[in-house]
Amino acid sequence: MASDNAERRPLSQRLETGYWLLLTILLGLPIITPLLRWSAVPCTHDGHLHYHRVAAMAHAWENGIYLTRWLPDLAFGYGYPFFVYREAAPLYAILLPFLAGLPLPAASNLFYAVTILLCGVFMFLWVRDLFGPRAALVSAVAYMAAPYVLVDALIRGNSPESLALPLFPLILWAGRRWVLFGSARYFVVGALGLALLSFGHNISTFIFAPTLAVYLGALACGRQTTDDRPRSERLAVVCRRGSVVKNQKRRTGCPMRRFLSPPFS
Numbered sequence: 001m002a003s004d005n006a007e008r009r010p011l012s013q014r015l016e017t018g019y020w021l022l023l024t025i026l027l028g029l030p031i032i033t034p035l036l037r038w039s040a041v042p043c044t045h046d047g048h049l050h051y052h053r054v055a056a057m058a059h060a061w062e063n064g065i066y067l068t069r070w071l072p073d074l075a076f077g078y079g080y081p082f083f084v085y086r087e088a089a090p091l092y093a094i095l096l097p098f099l100a101g102l103p104l105p106a107a108s109n110l111f112y113a114v115t116i117l118l119c120g121v122f123m124f125l126w127v128r129d130l131f132g133p134r135a136a137l138v139s140a141v142a143y144m145a146a147p148y149v150l151v152d153a154l155i156r157g158n159s160p161e162s163l164a165l166p167l168f169p170l171i172l173w174a175g176r177r178w179v180l181f182g183s184a185r186y187f188v189v190g191a192l193g194l195a196l197l198s199f200g201h202n203i204s205t206f207i208f209a210p211t212l213a214v215y216l217g218a219l220a221c222g223r224q225t226t227d228d229r230p231r232s233e234r235l236a237v238v239c240r241r242g243s244v245v246k247n248q249k250r251r252t253g254c255p256m257r258r259f260l261s262p263p264f265s
Contacts, residue, residue: 016133017128020124020128020133020136020137021121021124023137024120024121024124024137024140024141025117025120025121027120027137027140027141027144028116028117028120028140028141028144031116031144031145031150032112032113032116032117034154035109035110035112035113035116035153035154036109036113037105037106037109038103038105038106039103039105039106040105041105041108041109042109042153042154042155042157044154044155044156044157045155045156045157045158046156046157046158046159047108047157048157049157050090050091050094050108050157050159051104051108052074053071053074053082053091054091054094054095054098054104054107054108055073055104056071056072056073056074057071057091057092057095058095058098058099059073060072061095061099067088068083069081069082069083069084070082070083070084071083086160087160087198087199087200087201087202088199089163089196089199089200090111090159090160090162090163090200090201091159093111093159093163094107094108094110094111094159095107097110097111111159111162112153112154112159112162115153115162115163115165115166116144116149116150116153116162117144118166118170119140119143119144119146119149119165119166119169120140120141120143120144121140121166122166122167122168122169122170122173123136123139123140123143123144123169124136124137124139124140125169125170125173126169126170126172126173126176127139127140127169129173129176129177143169148165149162149165152165160200160201160204161201161204163196163200163201164197164200164201164204167193167194167196167197167200168204168208170189170190170193171190171193171194171197171208171212172212172215174186174187174189174190174193175190175212175215175216175219176215176216176219178190179216179219179220179223180219180223194209194212
């Protein structure tokens with residue numbers, strides 16, 4: 001009977017999480033109604049530029065150039081080295097549904113609609129761990145309806161920032177769970193989220209990375225532990241973690257998994 005209860009508890013927790021996430025998405029649907037169009041896009045500041053860039057990327061894709069730094073059809077046919085200095089991930093997120101058969105306006109609207117909804121989903125996951133599901137639901141809806149989120153999608157047409165905004169709470173959620181619970185899975189999720197942030201909007205990476213480091217360091221220092229070392233010394237252990245991981249490949253006999261768990265666990 002005890003084993004049955006242990007098996008049911010994770011299932012019930014997953015069902016409860018699914019219920020709250022579904023409610024979050026349903027509450028977010030009215031917010032994305034301007035994007036529920038098949039053949040038209042909102043008139044935004046930069047949307048037409050991204051629209052033309054995706055069309056040029058599709059032309060390059062048809063010619064077998066899948067990852068390109070140069071778009072020969074732009075700049076009045078002179079060509080434009082756009083991806084030498086700008087991130088490609090947001091435009092590929094629009095390009096792939098377009099290549100799969102969606103009209104380009106629908107693919108563009110789908111991208112912005114999904115990023116807004118993911119803002120709510122990932123904000124819910126992070127705040128739920130801190131204050132519970134009801135507070136998380138309020139935070140998720142508030143984040144989806146935040147003026148900056150909607151201005152980026154519906155007025156500015158800023159696809160790089162629209163991709164970056166849902167990644168912030170995702171990385172904070174995964175990083176917190178890695179520090180507190182020592183799970184390598186959350187380390188991987190956070191690392192992949194930070195990598196996608198770099199490929200999506202590198203300016204946000206420069207701004208967000210120091211904040212993330214301070215947040216994780218504060219969590220590590222404030223964590224319940226039997227370690228009697230001063231907090232400043234424990235924080236130094238966190239800072240040295242990165243260099244230890246880099247040098248691990250040169251060593252033998254010590255598994256990498258040990259260094260994917262947070263210090264003083």
